[in-house]
Amino acid sequence: MGRLFAVEIVYRGIFQKNLAKNISRGIVLAAKHDGKTGISFGRYGDSPERNGIPAKNFAIVATDDETLQEGMAKYEPKETDISISVDDTLCKGVESWAWYGLQPINRLLKPNGTLIVTTMKGPEAVIEMCHRKDAPYRLALLTAIPSFSGLWVYKDDHTDVRILGAIAKVLPELLSLKSVEKAIKEEWHDDLKVKSAQKAFERVTTSVVSPQEGNPEKPYEFELPKWYELREGLAIPSIPKGKEIADPVSQQTGGFRPDRNPTFKKYSTRTMRPVVDFDTCVKCTLCWLQCPDSCFDVTPDGYYDANMQACCGCGVCEAVCPVANCITMVNETAFADNASQWEMWKKEKPAYKTWLQEKIQHKPERSHGFWVRGQYEKQVDQMVKDGIVDTGGEAITEKVVTDVGEASAGG
Ligand code: SF4
Ligand code: SF4
Structure with a gap:
């Protein structure tokens, strides 16, 4: 052989x-x-x-x-x-x-x-x-x-x-x-x-x-159900509705976090992620309404926190946010975890500001697909100039x- x-x-x-x-x-x-x-x-x-x-x-x-x-x-x-x-x-x-x-x-x-x-x-x-x-x-x-x-x-x-x-x-x-x-x-x-x-x-x-x-x-592992665990009729359990969130500082509960598919980790689709400047957010609801993947958790104090387990990085929230530089798409390689940005901000606002400014340096964002004729020629030209x-x-x-x-x- x-x-x-x-x-x-x-x-x-x-x-x-x-x-x-x-x-x-x-x-x-x-x-x-x-x-x-x-x-x-x-x-x-x-x-x-x-x-x-x-x-x-x-x-x-x-x-x-x-x-x-x-x-x-x-x-x-x-x-x-x-x-x-x-x-x-x-x-x-x-x-x-x-x-x-x-x-x-x-x-x-x-x-x-x-x-x-x-x-x-x-x-x-x-x-x-x-x-x-x-x-x-x-x-x-x-x-x-x-x-x-x-x-x-x-x-x-x-x-x-x-x-x-x-x-x-x-x-x-x-x-x-x-x-x-x-x-x-x-x-x-x-x-x-x-x-x-x-x-x-x-x-x-x-x-x-x-x-x-x-x-x-630990990478994701799953066990197939045993034959005696299979139920009659309904084969796929539905996802529960969701629940309130606790504020990490005041412990006040409120808002809403929808439960999400525990198996499908949509974040591996992402090459960029949104970072949110909560200090400038005007709570207009647009990011929450327009996100095609229902990624935003509504916090007890009325902010919208992009859930990083669910976000696929499409950039719609950045495009619809009416406040300049409130949401910025950043290269995904700049992050080591999927932690809540809102929790980070609530716990330590000056530290969050520093974190945010450091992350925003990780632009330019990645090019996703074809927008205008001649786009790729320009991109390749720039890469040649940059010596890449x-x-x-x-x-x-x-x-x-x-x-x-x-x-x-x-x-
Ligand atoms: S990048 Fe797309 S999927 Fe992620 S939170 Fe924004 S709108 Fe939702
Ligand atoms: S779209 Fe921008 S301003 Fe409006 S709620 Fe979302 S982050 Fe805040």
């Missing part, structure tokens, strides 16, 4: 769908040049995708057909040689469509496997977000602003080929840089993309993460995607 390689690409639904497809397809095409065979595919259960929802693509590669067939007999890989997170906030945990509960980003990694992350952060900050694992693994960082585009228009900032170059560095047994170069020429006919892959090969940095390192939070993307002076443009249905590359 030959050797089987499994790679998962964890991405944010819609915004990174084409990126994930390009990476998994590119892995198989490159591995073919090394004499291997493989298949790339999206996880069936991840469709349809809600904006920002964590989703997965896989590339399964084998040294021979028989090994590939055996590997494909599973619904999806139970372990991976490489897991790729194309958005660093996914390192806080991923929850696809409410049927797994929140899962660590490194859950499927084999001992000594490699987690590749695109990020502007250093290894310490990324490790802090990832849940602890029983076995050691390697963390490979590719310096990049996480790439978000859309289903129909693709921001071609070379993240796809840079990831391929990084894979060639961290697991040369899977594919070589030479094969990556050949696959890029064959698939994209673009020498500039070849250069980007070569640079990523040189620049990717790797460190070893020991079992004691990382987020100590090195094109050697040549222009990169946004591309209209015409093959969104194409998700597999057989070998």
